[in-house]
Amino acid sequence: MNILIVYAHHEPSSFTSAMKNLAIQVLSSQGHTVVMSDLYGQGFSAVAQKWDFVTTRAEHFNYMLEQKHAANLDLAFSPDILGEIEKVRAAEVIIIVTPIWWFSVPAILKGWFDRVLAMGVTWDSGKIYENGLLRGKQAMLVATAGGPSRYYHEKGRHLASPQQILHPINHGTLAFCGLNVHEPFVALGVLGLDQAGREQILKELQFRLEHLMDSPQWLNYYN
Amino acid sequence: MNILIVYAHHEPSSFTSAMKNLAIQVLSSQGHTVVMSDLYGQGFSAVAQKWDFVTTRAEHFNYMLEQKHAANLDLAFSPDILGEIEKVRAAEVIIIVTPIWWFSVPAILKGWFDRVLAMGVTWDSGKIYENGLLRGKQAMLVATAGGPSRYYHEKGRHLASPQQILHPINHGTLAFCGLNVHEPFVALGVLGLDQAGREQILKELQFRLEHLMDSPQWLNYYN
Numbered sequence: 001m002n003i004l005i006v007y008a009h010h011e012p013s014s015f016t017s018a019m020k021n022l023a024i025q026v027l028s029s030q031g032h033t034v035v036m037s038d039l040y041g042q043g044f045s046a047v048a049q050k051w052d053f054v055t056t057r058a059e060h061f062n063y064m065l066e067q068k069h070a071a072n073l074d075l076a077f078s079p080d081i082l083g084e085i086e087k088v089r090a091a092e093v094i095i096i097v098t099p100i101w102w103f104s105v106p107a108i109l110k111g112w113f114d115r116v117l118a119m120g121v122t123w124d125s126g127k128i129y130e131n132g133l134l135r136g137k138q139a140m141l142v143a144t145a146g147g148p149s150r151y152y153h154e155k156g157r158h159l160a161s162p163q164q165i166l167h168p169i170n171h172g173t174l175a176f177c178g179l180n181v182h183e184p185f186v187a188l189g190v191l192g193l194d195q196a197g198r199e200q201i202l203k204e205l206q207f208r209l210e211h212l213m214d215s216p217q218w219l220n221y222y223n
Numbered sequence: 224m225n226i227l228i229v230y231a232h233h234e235p236s237s238f239t240s241a242m243k244n245l246a247i248q249v250l251s252s253q254g255h256t257v258v259m260s261d262l263y264g265q266g267f268s269a270v271a272q273k274w275d276f277v278t279t280r281a282e283h284f285n286y287m288l289e290q291k292h293a294a295n296l297d298l299a300f301s302p303d304i305l306g307e308i309e310k311v312r313a314a315e316v317i318i319i320v321t322p323i324w325w326f327s328v329p330a331i332l333k334g335w336f337d338r339v340l341a342m343g344v345t346w347d348s349g350k351i352y353e354n355g356l357l358r359g360k361q362a363m364l365v366a367t368a369g370g371p372s373r374y375y376h377e378k379g380r381h382l383a384s385p386q387q388i389l390h391p392i393n394h395g396t397l398a399f400c401g402l403n404v405h406e407p408f409v410a411l412g413v414l415g416l417d418q419a420g421r422e423q424i425l426k427e428l429q430f431r432l433e434h435l436m437d438s439p440q441w442l443n444y445y446n
Binding site for chain 2: 010011013014040046047048049050059060061062063064101102103104105106107108110111113114117128129146157158159160164165167168169171172173176
């Protein structure tokens with residue numbers, strides 16, 4: 001299968017990078033074609049701006065409606081966005097490898113959502129969730145977080161499980177576009193981990209990636 | 224009081240901009256000192272990078288630990304971050320005026336969280352939530368969202384209320400730093416609004432801002 005890995009960490013010696021490298025290795029060795037979007041490596045621009053479009057439609061600049069306009073003009077987006085859109089379209093599976101910062105993704109990855117998952121390309125009026133334009137493709141989040149795992153419960157310090165914290169991404173972003181979302185792989189407490197702890201997590205991730213096609217569906221934990 | 228408005232929209236004729244202008248007007252007319260962080264206007268850089276620090280502490284670049292290091296070196300941050308930190312420190316109330324994109328804030332504002340709310344400045348080891356370094360200050364989110372309000376329920380299309388969707392910001396970011404968080408003002412369905420609908424929302428916002436000091440505390444809707 002064609003697999004796109006979107007990766008959002010700046011440090012090659014980070015644990016997030018180790019997870020990304022493992023994903024490339026496991027998926028390639030299984031015969032998949034792996035394509036990378038290394039957002040820091042590419043110097044990806046995070047901020048939605050007017051010059052994201054070859055031409056703009058109106059004086060009142062509504063980013064979403066400009067996306068729809070550009071999509072209608074045979075994808076009249078700036079080259080960096082167009083390149084990412086082409087990767088998304090070619091992908092059958094999108095794997096996002098990221099640290100969790102402030103209960104969300106780093107700004108560089110949020111900017112990828114804002115700019116690349118454009119109206120008219122990944123969703124449209126009446127074409128969201130089960131009718132999203134990326135339906136038929138799959139997605140999975142592979143994430144690291146620093147805080148201790150006992151914080152990540154409804155009764156813990158964070159007052160929410162990892163699944164609840166990730167609802168804006170898994171449901172509000174990936175499922176919104178029609179992607180078939182897998183249960184995320186979230187490594188908590190990575191700051192305090194020793195070598196054995198890291199190896200154990202990488203082993204678990206390897207298992208999940210080796211069985212990606214039977215990987216469990218993400219459940220909405222609000223219901 | 225000293226009030227900092229952090230504003231994250233690119234379009235002066237947008238409804239989000241109208242809400243920001245109203246906030247400036249109402250709060251100033253009540254005798255508050257209003258300071259702005261107009262992120263698009265300032266060309267704020269969203270992406271956490273090595274050059275956010277005057278000097279770096281280690282070859283393995285851990286952004287959070289570099290923040291702590293810079294905080295210890297009498298705030299050895301890049302000038303743009305330092306300027307924002309000084310505004311945050313001087314503020315008694317922080318009001319964030321933003322659209323909701325992908326169940327979260329635009330990347331430019333996420334980058335403000337990532338870069339400005341630094342370890343050692345707004346929180347620290349053992350100094351989170353009720354012990355956060357911004358305790359004693361207040362915060363309130365003023366947000367707009369395009370989708371219809373019926374989607375924003377646990378049983379609606381988005382499978383979550385606005386409060387649940389905003390948990391990563393209200394709890395995981397603002398309350399995490401010790402800020403006393405007010406109930407957010409969220410205007411849903413703004414894309415389909417006519418002039419009367421907009422005026423009604425602005426009237427409600429004006430009431431909330433005029434009574435900011437008695438404004439209700441944010442409740443954690445998970446509990």
